Amino acid sequence: MKRILYIIAVVITLVIGAVFSARNAGLVQLDFIITVVDTNLSLAIIVALILGACLGILASIAWLISAKREMQRLKKQANISQKELNNLRAIPIRDEH
Numbered sequence: 001m002k003r004i005l006y007i008i009a010v011v012i013t014l015v016i017g018a019v020f021s022a023r024n025a026g027l028v029q030l031d032f033i034i035t036v037v038d039t040n041l042s043l044a045i046i047v048a049l050i051l052g053a054c055l056g057i058l059a060s061i062a063w064l065i066s067a068k069r070e071m072q073r074l075k076k077q078a079n080i081s082q083k084e085l086n087n088l089r090a091i092p093i094r095d096e097h
Helices: 002-023 041-090
Strands: 027-031 036-040
Touching: 002 041, 027 041, 036 041
Parallel strands: none
Antiparallel strands: 027 036
């Protein structure tokens, strides 16, 4: 069942991509200061989306690394607190009145 849903999603994505490409078949001129490139509008949009997604992933990697470090620090602190609590529970209570 999962495989069929995956195949359907891929087919739908390909159809949408083909329709998108057909509807945006016009040529555009991209000026990169040192060179000028003539390309299809649909290709330029897809490349821009892919580059944006890649840059977004790279930006989130820094946050992910920071979050993992924080999680490790908090786990270590929780373990230390748990050991201290276990030690305190093991100490007999002395009532000296």
